[in-house]
Amino acid sequence: MTTTRNPSVRTRFAPSPTGFIHLGNIRSALYPWAFARANGGTFILRIEDTDVERSTQEAVDVILEGMRWLGLDPDEGPYYQMQRMDRYREVVAQLLASGHAYRCYMTPEELDALRERQMAAKLKPRYDGTWRPEPGKTLPPVPPGVRPVIRFKTPQGGVVSWDDKVKGRVTFHNDELDDLVIARPAPEGSAPDAIGAPTYNFCVVVDDIDMRITHVIRGDDHVNNTPRQIHIFRALGHEPPVYAHLPTVLNEQGEKMSKRHGAKPVTHYRDEGYLADAVVNYLARLGWSHGDDEIFTREQLVAWFDLDHLGKSAGQFDEAKLRWVNAQHIKMTADDALAPLVAQQLARLGFTDLAVLDLPRAIGLFKDRCATTVEIAEWLGMYFAHPTPPADELAKHLTDAVRPALQALRERLAHAEWTAPGIGDAIKATLGEFKLKMPQVAIPLRLLVCGRAQTPSIDAVLALFRREEVLARLQHV
Structure with missing residues (x-):
């Protein structure tokens, strides 16, 4: 059922600034925002700050910041009750x-x-x-x-x-x-x-x-x-x-979601690498449904939202489900749109000079195996600092039988066309010369260059490095 548009609709979110705003609170902003948008109406923010002893400007700031991050921008307000x-x-x-x-x-x-x-x-x-x-x-x-x-x-x-x-x-x-x-x-x-x-x-x-x-x-x-x-x-x-x-939003233990019961501020999810549209998607489904649709865009939510399909029973927060929803949105989101978000996470890891990497291209290679932008940034950290591979894995895979092959591969890579196909050809030629199978070379190669035994296709991963960096990491094979 599609809601008949009614531009005279006026809704409001009226939080009390007596503590940080968590996901259970923000759902009470999402639904009136979505209903106003679905009708072409007006969404109003009102700060109910009459509890003078407990209300704080810090709590107001977190409300405004959380709503801004989630894109729940009011058409009017914020109005403050103490000013009225x-x-x-x-x-x-x-x-x-x-x-x-x-x-x-x-x-x-x-x-x-x-x-x-x-x-x-x-x-x-x-x-x-x-x-x-x-x-x-x-x-x-x-x-x-x-x-x-x-x-x-x-x-x-x-x-x-x-x-x-x-x-x-x-x-x-x-x-x-x-x-x-x-x-x-x-x-x-x-x-x-x-x-x-x-x-x-x-x-x-x-x-x-x-x-x-x-x-x-x-x-x-x-x-x-x-x-x-x-x-x-x-x-x-x-x-x-x-x-x-x-109905109430419950935490994973079945208690009412609250600060006392371990709820996190909304902005915590931003810092943990969740996408605003994914959180909006997840929260919308935590008490409202559109058939069996699990994953949808903000635009679809606005097109579909009505008050006739609000759930009558309490929704229970499930962080694993939120991670899954976020992973789907990461896959749906253009690499260019993810790039500034991943750059923020890289900065938190101490990597601010991003000129050594084509960031959107790297995101496209790694995002399908990541649930958050934090995980993408952790993968990409190897392009900015040489990680130390686990000693036991390196000892297991970098054998005397394999070392000559890796030395030969390094020579080939010094002159190969620096593309994924060119690097792939160099690896195949080395495998043929030394009569080895792909894992025998690819695993120690990954450990030496990337610091880990598992990555996406190794030729595509290496192509994102500068040639000089790969050769330097293979220098002491």
Whole structure:
């Protein structure tokens, strides 16, 4: 099924910058990005940084860097909630004026005591509505010196429901929901009617209204927030967006992926030599499918993506599968496009002067046996520094019977046409002269020049070296 394009679609990714962003988090950016792109809509980045104590600029930078690497560029943003506090307070005042919110003077100590009594009576701990204004109800006298919180007046009786694009019909009974705090106490010294810092669930709704969000695609850890947010939407005269709550991403041990359970920052995979398009491909399949297609391009993802094929069960991360997907993308990617990525990995190995090697041509020779650009760079390291072959292998294969053949081959290589066919002819002539089989010459030749017994076709491997370097490595046969 192909999604009907709808340019009015507006989606958002709204991370909290309280720790590094890992693959489980970034999937909640990929799907809204893909849905917006599939519809020709707008993808918005919003940084929900109201947790001032835990939010850091470093975490923001990692979010931006990870999204930039994966090509999940927003059309708008980043917006920062801490820069919108005046707007939130303005909307809190609207709800106070319309009777949808009220000031609550219950102190934290009184609230703790209430909860203890409720738990002792085996009741669900919740605010009891002491300060909720109702017709005919007399409220307690305002205690002196207490700064109130502001609570949202949750509708009583009935249910709140929505049709979730992943979970289907979801229903909560309003009587299960107490009156949510939407603004904390104002600081000491402020005006008596001052409004303190608005809270997360409230800010989210104001943002989604102001940013005209049509589809909220987020983790299912937000399901319990959704009924409260829907009530606030409707109190403000707006219908809520379409919701799709994504199942959790589990780590390889079956636990929720998190920093505490060994998750790595998204940028770690870049440094380990994974391709951005491969990670996007892998993450897309970790909760969404298009038939049996396992490997696809970013363009195909955008063409195919819809909300009707999101998975209902948790996806489990599998690094071996990610490596396999990456290997397929390396094979699909043009050698010229891989060259700058491999050059970065070579630089990490200490090789920065790349003039001795035709890098795209070398990548083309080695990439089919590599799962990451790191592995390609490790193969190509032999072109920049002479590796030391394992002594036991060299002793086994560089025998007295073979040495004369290698000496003769060196002489031939000094005058051969320096191409793979020319080098191949020199090897064949040597085999014929000394009545040897290919492995008897090729293995010690590989060990002496490349430092390892297995490589791609030895004539193609040698052709990428400068002739003088090969002759130097064979000098003391």
